[in-house]
Amino acid sequence: MNGKFVISLDFELHWGGAEIWDLQQMKDHFLDARKAIPATLREFEKNGIRATWATVGFLFAKDKEQLMDFSPINKPSYVNNKLSYYNYIEQIGNDEKEDPFHYGTSLIENIIQTNGQELATHTFSHYYCNEEGQTPEQFEADLKAAQAIAFENFNIKLESLVFPKNQYNHSYLEIVKRQGIKVIRSNPNVWFWQSSYGKLTPVLRAIDTLGPISSSISFNIKDLENQNGVLELPASRFFRPYKEKESRIQKLKIRRIKAEMTYAAKNNRIYHLWWHPHNFGEDLKQNLNQLREIIDHYNFLKETYNFQSNSMSDFI
């Protein structure tokens, strides 16, 4: 028995928030995000880090025609129809070369070719499972499309899923299983994730980045829930990106992540860190430096306590 270090990344580019993110203002950010992916992959490969890349299905498309071909007929009927990203397809470019913000086949190729990396799904359309107006049938059609395009273009069956915006819908597990998914990322088992404190919640989550270490942030392998063959693997912590205006808390943030990793390694627990590759676009150099610091610490814990790196599907 040993502790395990899990990393999952929500790979989405502009599809992570097309209704709120002004692309004109964020082009450089996403171009940096695209540079961050190969750089992250190199660090992972060099250090034997296994990671899960939960990728939006739209990014798998070779071009607009293929994206429309694979789009399900039964699209999400959210009450807030701005959340249906099918509404934006008309405005995007034709392929990755023309529009690197909405297509990602070369980056997906890069992920697949890197040792130890798992290509996984973040649904086809960045689907919101708890949004008013959508139906179980629409969710199933979405996951089906994600599997179909992954198989068509990369010959891969996706086995792990990360719910967009972490909108975890327990009653959808049956659908998830039917569509070939064996592991999902669930939310951390701590009070501010379980209950809603409205506007306060994000603030409380941010403060927690700096507060005392709670043992509930890492977890025991025997406490993992396995519902009808779908394993729920809780996230431990969001790796907050480096931001110039938050420079004062950076040392504390990293110290805290390292302390939590050490706790997991010493007590044979699982520590699951996640982020979006585009978060590194905030400041590519600083974020890569912080990632290296975390990986160095992982290497130390591996030597000392046999701490192991795992992707989500390693738990199947």
Ligand SMILES: [Zn+2]
């Ligand atoms: Zn997302």
